[in-house]
Amino acid sequence: MDQFVQEFFNFEVMAKVAPFLLHGLLQTLLLCSFLIPIGLVSGLLTMLLTTSHYRPLRWPAIAAVDFFRAFPPLVLLVFVYAGLPFIGLQVPALVAVAIAFLLNSASYYGEIYRAGMVSVPRGQNEAARSTGLSATQALVYVTLPQALRNVLPDLLSNTVELVKLTTLASVISVPELLHSANLARSLTFNSSPLVLAAIIYLILLLPVVRLIARLEHKL
Amino acid sequence: MSNWDRFIFTFFNVEIATKYGWDILQGVAVTLLAGLAVVITGIVVGFGLAALRAAGWKSVNFLIIVFVDIFRSLPPLAIILVLYFGFPNIGIVLPSLVVLWVSLGAVLASFAEEIFWAGITSVPKGQWLAARSTGLTFAQTLRHVILPQAVRLGIPPLTNRAIAITKNLALGSAIGVNEILGRANSALSMSANATPLTMAALLYVVVFIPLVIASRALERNYHWGER
Numbered sequence: 001m002d003q004f005v006q007e008f009f010n011f012e013v014m015a016k017v018a019p020f021l022l023h024g025l026l027q028t029l030l031l032c033s034f035l036i037p038i039g040l041v042s043g044l045l046t047m048l049l050t051t052s053h054y055r056p057l058r059w060p061a062i063a064a065v066d067f068f069r070a071f072p073p074l075v076l077l078v079f080v081y082a083g084l085p086f087i088g089l090q091v092p093a094l095v096a097v098a099i100a101f102l103l104n105s106a107s108y109y110g111e112i113y114r115a116g117m118v119s120v121p122r123g124q125n126e127a128a129r130s131t132g133l134s135a136t137q138a139l140v141y142v143t144l145p146q147a148l149r150n151v152l153p154d155l156l157s158n159t160v161e162l163v164k165l166t167t168l169a170s171v172i173s174v175p176e177l178l179h180s181a182n183l184a185r186s187l188t189f190n191s192s193p194l195v196l197a198a199i200i201y202l203i204l205l206l207p208v209v210r211l212i213a214r215l216e217h218k219l
Numbered sequence: 220m221s222n223w224d225r226f227i228f229t230f231f232n233v234e235i236a237t238k239y240g241w242d243i244l245q246g247v248a249v250t251l252l253a254g255l256a257v258v259i260t261g262i263v264v265g266f267g268l269a270a271l272r273a274a275g276w277k278s279v280n281f282l283i284i285v286f287v288d289i290f291r292s293l294p295p296l297a298i299i300l301v302l303y304f305g306f307p308n309i310g311i312v313l314p315s316l317v318v319l320w321v322s323l324g325a326v327l328a329s330f331a332e333e334i335f336w337a338g339i340t341s342v343p344k345g346q347w348l349a350a351r352s353t354g355l356t357f358a359q360t361l362r363h364v365i366l367p368q369a370v371r372l373g374i375p376p377l378t379n380r381a382i383a384i385t386k387n388l389a390l391g392s393a394i395g396v397n398e399i400l401g402r403a404n405s406a407l408s409m410s411a412n413a414t415p416l417t418m419a420a421l422l423y424v425v426v427f428i429p430l431v432i433a434s435r436a437l438e439r440n441y442h443w444g445e446r
Contacts, residue, residue: 003309003310004309007305007308007309008301008305008309066428066431066432066435067424067428069382069427069431070382070386070423070424070426070427070428070430070431071386071420071423071424071427072386072387072388072389072400072423072427073386073389074387074389074390074392074400075389075399075400075416075419075420075423076420078400078404078416079416079417079419079420082407082413082416083229083230083413083416083417086229086230086412086413087222087225087226087229087230160291160292161383164292164293164294164295165294166294167294167295167296167297168296168390170296171296171393178294178296178297178300181297181300182300182304185300185304189308190308191301191304191305191308194297194300194301194304194305195301195305197297198293198297198298198301201292201293201294201297202289202292202293205292205293206288206289206292209288209291209292210288213333216337217337217340
């Protein structure tokens with residue numbers, strides 16, 4: 001037991017590496033600050049394509065969504081990061097992360113928005129159009145707000161997944177929270193930095209996970 | 220060499236593909252086996268936890284909720300690293316494949332528990348009362364009346380979640396599991412060519428795309444998303 005506490009909950013080690021992990025946390029928050037908006041917006045555009053009435057738009061979009069849903073995010077990230085330099089495109093790690101996450105989360109958010117749009121009765125759009133609203137107005141003022149409300153828990157839980165996925169950036173040496181913690185572990189020969197990182201992730205995400213559970217039970 | 224030739228040479232190099240192909244293909248077997256283990260463990264444990272939670276013992280339920288909330292909030296890679304690097308220092312050495320299996324199994328079990336539990340709570344209370352009043356015991360009610368309905372509701376979200384979590388098997392490459400990506404990475408550094416990565420990507424897609432398409436069909440059949 002003593003050995004267990006020494007290895008995983010060594011407060012001395014935790015206190016020593018805390019400032020270092022804080023830098024990692026800032027990097028993680030920076031990642032989230034652009035990856036979440038990218039996902040939300042690209043997902044919306046994807047949904048417009050996958051729910052389009054034009055087959056030449058809809059089918060390739062659905063195929064692309066399925067393709068990227070079958071593509072493990074880490075494989076995608078390594079492919080973008082390690083593959084592009086071979087054709088002479090040297091991209092910084094952060095850009096590689098952005099590209100990989102764009103492709104991955106556009107599909108996931110897109111499918112959630114689409115489920116939301118499907119859940120809005122067709123009559124809503126027809127009624128809106130018959131009162132003289134344009135197609136865009138009907139979408140923005142009538143159907144989309146209802147769709148968003150219906151899938152709010154799913155949007156939130158996908159955002160939690162996205163935050164968890166930022167740990168993948170550690171594999172290509174982006175100094176985010178988990179990467180800093182793992183580096184600190186190898187320097188201190190002790191796993192407490194990893195546990196501290198886990199605790200930080202819990203503090204960030206556990207309240208959201210609870211909130212989602214509550215929202216889901218209310219629906 | 221034209222740009223197009225260079226592109227083909229780099230990403231679709233037949234020579235490299237034949238040289239490392241067999242090795243990477245063996246990774247598919249590892250991925251499939253580990254995936255099967257994760258899915259079975261996750262669903263069975265999750266199902267068990269949800270059934271246990273239905274029994275309504277307060278202290279047990281508290282522990283279940285803590286467990287599933289923690290494993291739903293933690294990034295899988297963080298769990299994997301703690302198990303892989305921490306446990307040997309307290310005398311428990313787990314092979315990397317076991318670490319991967321246990322970590323992802325626990326994550327899937329947590330999500331599965333929540334999905335089954337949501338299904339159980341969505342069955343109207345009258346069903347419980349009616350079943351009990353016909354003389355069925357608590358366990359019989361759960362088994363013959365409640366769970367069949369709960370499972371039916373849970374199948375589409377569970378499929379999606381199982382796919383998303385099984386794709387994390389690629390994380391095994393970070394702790395030296397010989398799955399597809401791990402093998403492709405070593406082939407990449409030996410050959411200085413991106414073709415092994417292309418192969419890994421294609422193989423992963425080939426493994427998972429039938430599941431993604433199947434999940435789409437399930438959603439259509441069960442009308443998920445129509446509330």
